[in-house]
Amino acid sequence: MQSLEPYLAEHPFLKGLEPNHLKILAGCASNVQFDVGQFILREGEEANNFYIIRHGKVAIELFAAERGAITIQTIGAGEILGWSWLIPPYQWRFDARAIEITRAIALDGKCLRTKCEQDHNLGYELLKRFAHVIALRLEATRLQLSDVYGVHP
Amino acid sequence: MLPNPFHIQRLQKETYDTFTVELTPTNSTNTFLFSAGQFNMLYVFGVGEVPISISGDPARTETIKHTARAVGTVTRALQKLKSGDMLGVRGPFGSHWPVEESVGNDVVIIAGGIGLSPLRPVLYQLIAQRKKYKKIALLYGVRTPEDLLYKRELEQWRGRFDIEVKITVDTATGDWCGDVGVVTTLIRRVQFDPLHAMAMICGPEVMMRFTIKELQNCGVGNERIFISMERNMKCGIGLCGHCQCGPTFICKDGPVFRYDRIKEFFGKREI
Ligand SMILES: Cc1cc2nc3c(=O)[nH]c(=O)nc-3n(C[C@H](O)[C@H](O)[C@H](O)COP(=O)(O)OP(=O)(O)OC[C@H]3O[C@@H](n4cnc5c(N)ncnc54)[C@H](O)[C@@H]3O)c2cc1C
Ligand code: FES
Numbered sequence: 198m199q200s201l202e203p204y205l206a207e208h209p210f211l212k213g214l215e216p217n218h219l220k221i222l223a224g225c226a227s228n229v230q231f232d233v234g235q236f237i238l239r240e241g242e243e244a245n246n247f248y249i250i251r252h253g254k255v256a257i258e259l260f261a262a263e264r265g266a267i268t269i270q271t272i273g274a275g276e277i278l279g280w281s282w283l284i285p286p287y288q289w290r291f292d293a294r295a296i297e298i299t300r301a302i303a304l305d306g307k308c309l310r311t312k313c314e315q316d317h318n319l320g321y322e323l324l325k326r327f328a329h330v331i332a333l334r335l336e337a338t339r340l341q342l343s344d345v346y347g348v349h350p
Numbered sequence: 351m352l353p354n355p356f357h358i359q360r361l362q363k364e365t366y367d368t369f370t371v372e373l374t375p376t377n378s379t380n381t382f383l384f385s386a387g388q389f390n391m392l393y394v395f396g397v398g399e400v401p402i403s404i405s406g407d408p409a410r411t412e413t414i415k416h417t418a419r420a421v422g423t424v425t426r427a428l429q430k431l432k433s434g435d436m437l438g439v440r441g442p443f444g445s446h447w448p449v450e451e452s453v454g455n456d457v458v459i460i461a462g463g464i465g466l467s468p469l470r471p472v473l474y475q476l477i478a479q480r481k482k483y484k485k486i487a488l489l490y491g492v493r494t495p496e497d498l499l500y501k502r503e504l505e506q507w508r509g510r511f512d513i514e515v516k517i518t519v520d521t522a523t524g525d526w527c528g529d530v531g532v533v534t535t536l537i538r539r540v541q542f543d544p545l546h547a548m549a550m551i552c553g554p555e556v557m558m559r560f561t562i563k564e565l566q567n568c569g570v571g572n573e574r575i576f577i578s579m580e581r582n583m584k585c586g587i588g589l590c591g592h593c594q595c596g597p598t599f600i601c602k603d604g605p606v607f608r609y610d611r612i613k614e615f616f617g618k619r620e621i
Contacts, residue, residue, distance in 0.1 A: 256530070268522040271529045273539055296527060336560075340532045341520045345554045346463035346493040348367075348421050 201226045201302055208249060210277055210326055218319045221312050225305040231255075231295035237278065238289045244281035245307040250274055253299030258292045270337075271296070280327050282306025351587060353393045353438025354380075358431050359413060364499050368464060369429055370405065370417045373437060381411035385446035386471035387578060387606040391586045392416065393438030397427040401583045401601070403468035404442060408475060414439070417467035417499065443586045445606045447472045448576055452548040456485040458540065460561050462533055462553025463492055466499050468578055468605075469552050473507065480512055485547075487514040487540045491533025491557070494519055495526045514540055533557060534564045544569035550606075552578040559617045562609060572610035579604050579612070 202223040205211050211219065229248070231237055237248065237255060254273045258266040269291065272278060281289050283306065313320030356373040363369050375382065384404050393399040406415030420429040431437065449472055457476060461469050476486055488507065492498050498517070508515040516536045518529035529536070533553070549565050551558050558577050565575055581600040584592040588602035596615035598604065609616070 254529075268526075268530045270531045270535075271518075272531075273529075275538065337532050337535055340534070340556070340560055343556065344493065344520070345556045346491075346497065346520070348419070 201228070204302070205249075209275070210249065210330070214322055215318075218316075218322060221316075221319060222304060222309070225308045225312070226302050227305075229301050229303045231299045231301070233295060233298060235295050237293040237295060237299070237301075238291075240289050240292050242289050244279065244287045244289045245305065246303050247277065247279040247282055247306055248301040248303055250276050250278060251300045251302060253295060253301075254297040255299055256294050256296045258294060260292060266292070266294075270334075270341075277327075277330050279306075280331060282310070283324070283327055351440050353391070353399075353440045356414070356437050356439045358433050358435045358437060360433055361429075361431060364417060365497050367421075368417060368419045368497075368499060370415055371428065371431070371437075372406070373414045373416070373439065374412065376436070382414050382442075383411055384408055384414070384442035384471075386449055386475055387446040387468055388442040388444045389468070389605060390414070390416065390439050390441030390443070391583070392418075392424075392428065393440070394424055394427045394431070395436065395438065398424040399438070399440075400424040400428075401443075401580075401586060403578075403605075405467040405470050406474075408471050409478065417464065417470075419464050440586060443601055445604055447550050447578075447606050448548055448608075449475050452476075453482045454546075455483065456487075456542040456547035457483055458487045458489065458537075458542055458547055458549045458565075460489045460533060460537070460549065460551045460553070461491070462557040462561075463497065464499065465551075465553035465557075465578070466490055469550060470500065470503075472550060477507075477510075477513070485514070485540075485542050486512065487516070487542060489533055489536040489540065490515070490517045491536070491553070492517075492519055494521050494523045495528075496523065516540065532560070534560050537561070537564045537568060545571075547574060549575045550577075551575065555579075555617055572613060573608060575609035576606055577609055577612070577616070578606050579616070 256268045257270045258268050260266050355376040359374045360372040389401045389403045391399050392402050402416045402418050405417040418425050420426045459469050507513050518531050522530045551561050581593040583601050584590045586601045588599045593600040
């Protein structure tokens with residue numbers, strides 16, 4: 198089986214990571230595929246993975262009894278799905294569902310949490326990268342909520 | 351400069367508050383030449399005058415198209431006009447998008463809401479001379495799927511293999527199965543060469559600000575970013591000072607600006 202290390206090393210999210218850290222990540226990584234409509238993660242369930250999307254499209258959804266599933270955001274190739282594995286209580290806050298056939302690299306967050314506790318440099322590097330992703334998502338969400346296209350007298 | 355009389359040939363509903371008017375000169379021997387990005391002052395007799403960008407094809411000189419959103423006195427009066435009614439037109443005014451300057455480059459068009467309308471003439475021109483350009487991408491963000499302009503044309507453009515069209519909505523409604531999220535998130539989803547790309551942006555100022563930042567993050571230089579700015583206008587010809595923005599007049603020097611030439615004044619609280 199081909200190692201995922203070269204792919205991970207090239208990915209913008211992990212660029213610049215030390216080779217020994219990449220090796221650890223590759224050891225926790227596996228290829229996964231989701232069919233259209235298949236849930237990748239579900240609100241309330243234990244968050245033990247994160248995903249680097251290689252191909253396809255994923256809808257991040259919130260379920261409301263009166264309205265059904267509300268898509269909050271879609272993410273696609275090259276993007277990162279899931280950070281709840283890093284933040285206690287390690288539970289998904291939203292659902293994520295493939296809306297196209299989606300191929301991704303799944304990283305075992307449970308295994309990575311242990312590795313990060315043992316090697317704080319790895320932990321810090323991953324935290325920095327996730328903080329960046331979270332900040333970008335927060336900025337996008339703020340913009341999304343500010344109704345910039347509305348008419349404001 | 352006095353308005354020229356034009357007839358309304360057709361008024362087409364685009365969305366619940368946005369419509370496209372197609373105008374023909376009352377003297378049918380006249381043709382109307384304009385460059386993509388320019389605007390006209392449309393005068394609804396007895397009501398008032400408003401600047402509205404030209405949204406049609408520059409190659410079609412026998413009619414002019416404008417797409418307007420009914421937001422206030424004049425635009426609402428405009429929306430109520432019928433085919434055959436008369437309208438006064440002054441123009442075309444202002445600067446244009448760098449369509450010629452983009453030859454040989456990738457072109458990334460980023461539109462928000464009604465901002466697609468001044469960019470539609472660019473798309474017509476790029477498509478007419480497709481071979482002269484490298485990659486062409488249209489990134490379009492709106493509030494909801496119901497707010498999409500030019501739905502039929504978007505579908506046609508999407509069906510082409512030589513243009514990448516990505517559309518996103520802030521809020522998904524109905525059976526929307528496309529992207530959800532702000533238009534800035536689409537920028538990294540298209541592959542273009544930042545050193546040889548021209549970016550043209552039109553939309554609300556906040557959207558343009560964040561779009562510029564994201565393009566810069568991707569390595570696009572300020573001299574390759576063009577924006578269209580809107581300010582209240584009156585004379586349209588650089589006389590009254592109504593549209594002044596720093597040392598420039600939007601009506602005369604704009605509305606299309608190269609970003610490095612306006613960045614000091616763009617998005618500032620008070621100018
Ligand atoms: C160069 C240029 C090009 C333009 N191109 C277009 C175009 O192609 N299509 C188009 O629909 N508009 C365009 N506009 C904006 C348009 O000129 C205004 O919407 C119009 O002047 C409003 O006039 P009104 O009498 O209908 O509204 P007013 O009675 O003057 O205003 C009514 C209310 O609408 C709000 N309002 C005014 N302008 C806008 C706006 N642009 N967006 C949201 N709310 C607004 C005001 O704050 C006010 O509360 C352009 C403006 C400029 C400067
Ligand atoms: S509108 Fe009068 S100077 Fe621009």
